[in-house]
Amino acid sequence: MTATDLVLHHYPRSPFAEKVRVAFGLKGLSWRSVIQPRIAPKPELVPLTGGYRRIPVLQIGADIYCDTRRILAELERRFPEPTLYPTGTRGQADIIAAWADSALFANALGLVFGLNGDRFPPELHADRASFTSGKFDGWDSVKMREQIPALRNQFRIHLAWLSDWLAHGDAFLLGNAPSLADIAVYHPLWYARGNLGESEGLAEYPRVLAWMDRVASLGHGAVEELLPEQALETARFCQPAATPRAAYDDGAADQHGPFAEGMMVSVTSTDWGFDSVIGAFVSAGHDSIALRRDDPDVGATVVHFPRAGFAIARI
Numbered sequence: 259m260t261a262t263d264l265v266l267h268h269y270p271r272s273p274f275a276e277k278v279r280v281a282f283g284l285k286g287l288s289w290r291s292v293i294q295p296r297i298a299p300k301p302e303l304v305p306l307t308g309g310y311r312r313i314p315v316l317q318i319g320a321d322i323y324c325d326t327r328r329i330l331a332e333l334e335r336r337f338p339e340p341t342l343y344p345t346g347t348r349g350q351a352d353i354i355a356a357w358a359d360s361a362l363f364a365n366a367l368g369l370v371f372g373l374n375g376d377r378f379p380p381e382l383h384a385d386r387a388s389f390t391s392g393k394f395d396g397w398d399s400v401k402m403r404e405q406i407p408a409l410r411n412q413f414r415i416h417l418a419w420l421s422d423w424l425a426h427g428d429a430f431l432l433g434n435a436p437s438l439a440d441i442a443v444y445h446p447l448w449y450a451r452g453n454l455g456e457s458e459g460l461a462e463y464p465r466v467l468a469w470m471d472r473v474a475s476l477g478h479g480a481v482e483e484l485l486p487e488q489a490l491e492t493a494r495f496c497q498p499a500a501t502p503r504a505a506y507d508d509g510a511a512d513q514h515g516p517f518a519e520g521m522m523v524s525v526t527s528t529d530w531g532f533d534s535v536i537g538a539f540v541s542a543g544h545d546s547i548a549l550r551r552d553d554p555d556v557g558a559t560v561v562h563f564p565r566a567g568f569a570i571a572r573i
Contacts, residue, residue: 259290259484259488259492261318261319261320261492261496262318262319263289263290263318263319263492264282264287264288264289264290264316264318264333265289265290265292265316265317265318265484265489265492266278266279266282266289266290266291266292266314266315266316266317267292267294267303267306267313267314267315267316267317267486267489268291268292268293268294268313268314268315269293269294269295269296269313270293271296271449271452272296272313272314273363273366273367273445273446273448273449274312274313274314274326274359274445275313275314276444276445276448276449277326277330277441277442277444277445278314278316278326278329278330278333279478279479280441280444280445280473280474280476280477280478281330281333281342281441282333282478282479282481283476283477283478283479284340284342284436284441284476285333285337285339285340285342285479286340286479287333287337287479287480288479288480288481288482289479289480289481289482290481290482290483290484290489291481291482291483291484292317292484292485292486292488292489293483293486294313294315294486296313298311302486302487302489302490303315303486305490305493305553305555305556306322306489306490306493306553306556306559306561307322307324307535307561308535308536308537308551308553308559308561309533309534309535309536310324310527310531310533310535310561311531311533312324312325312527312531314326314329315329316329316332316333317489317492317493318332318499319492319493319496319497319498319499320492320493320496320497320498320499320556320557320558320559320560321498321499321559321560321562322493322559322560322561322562323562324535324561324562324563325527325563325564325567325568326359327355327359327545327564327566327567328546328562328563328564330342330438331545331546331564332562340435341437342437342438342441343437343438344432344433344435344437347432347433347437347438347439350432350439351432351437351438351439351442352438354431354432354438354439354442354443355438355439355442355443356566358439358442358443358445358446359442360529361416362416362443362446362447363445363446363449365409365412365413365416365446366413366446366447366449366450367446367449368402368405368409369406369409369410369413369450369454369458370449370450370453370454371402372402372403372405372406372409373403373406373454373458374453374454375399375402375403376399410458410459413450413458413459414459414462417459417460417462417463417466418463420443420463420466420469421463421465421466424465424466424469425465429469429472430469430472430473431443431469436472436473436476440469440473441473441476444470444473444474447460447466447470448470448474451470490555490556493556493557493559494555494556494557497558498550498558498559498560499560516572517539517542517570517572518539519538519539519540519541520538520539521538521539521572522536522537522538522539522572522573523536523537523538523539523549523570523571523572523573524536524570524571524573525537525547525549525561525563525568525569525570526568526569526571527567527568527569528567528568528569529567535549535551535561535563536549536551536573537549537550537551537561538550538551540560542565542570543565544565545564545565545566546562546563546564546565547562547563547564547565547568547570548560548561548562548563549561
């Protein structure tokens with residue numbers, strides 16, 4: 259185990275973790291797998307993140323990357339080939355991913371829980387109700403079932419759009435090479451297919467199913483299991499890497515705004531999972547935020563977030 263090993267904190271049925279796992283496959287990467295609980299508490303994750311509990315989390319030594327947007331940006335920076343952005347697709351791929359991560363994911367998630375809500379344990383319902391701050395009818399199974407007809411209709415609309423897009427005949431959404439767009443659109447449909455099969459609309463769209471199989475064939479790269487305590491030990495004996503200035507700003511200066519290095523700030527998601535992380539401001543770019551924490555269990559870490567979907571505030 260070295261300070262540069264990729265360690266993914268996840269659980270097998272997490273759709274957003276699948277997004278990162280397929281990115282590992284697209285890039286042909288080797289990585290370590292740490293399985294974390296599906297619901298809080300997450301005592302072997304919080305010392306690394308400072309309270310952020312969404313899955314997945316990428317750990318590289320004592321640098322901790324939260325949210326798939328920030329994780330994938332870091333993978334692209336460190337391992338630029340094969341790229342997540344084949345020539346001419348940056349921007350297009352990001353916009354498609356934003357739709358997939360929000361509208362498509364919410365639709366697929368709502369349909370799965372609407373149809374299968376009674377199968378999930380009460381503690382999962384309670385956790386998700388808190389996590390999503392009342393969205394999805396507070397994860398009440400009865401109320402969610404009432405939404406099934408509308409959710410089914412919306413899901414088929416998304417599938418029809420995707421099928422029409424794939425009519426161009428290329429292997430992937432933006433050409434004959436896979437991109438961020440493919441892995442982002444794939445993960446909500448992977449979740450729906452894994453929980454509902456193909457009877458809730460997918461069977462009606464063979465082009466979509468064939469495309470899903472092509473994305474799945476990218477695999478997950480080469481993975482080795484790692485115990486949570488081993489990941490904590492790695493962070494304990496590593497130091498955070500120097501944060502590149504404006505690594506995602508195309509050479510522009512860091513856009514720190516009113517924040518100075520060392521200032522205590524909080525970073526909080528703006529969509530769901532509103533657990534704030536507090537630390538000393540390190541840097542910010544047009545879509546990156548980094549803050550430093552000192553934890554009694556693991557020592558110094560730098561926790562990285564995207565700007566999109568997160569708010570930063572002075573303490």
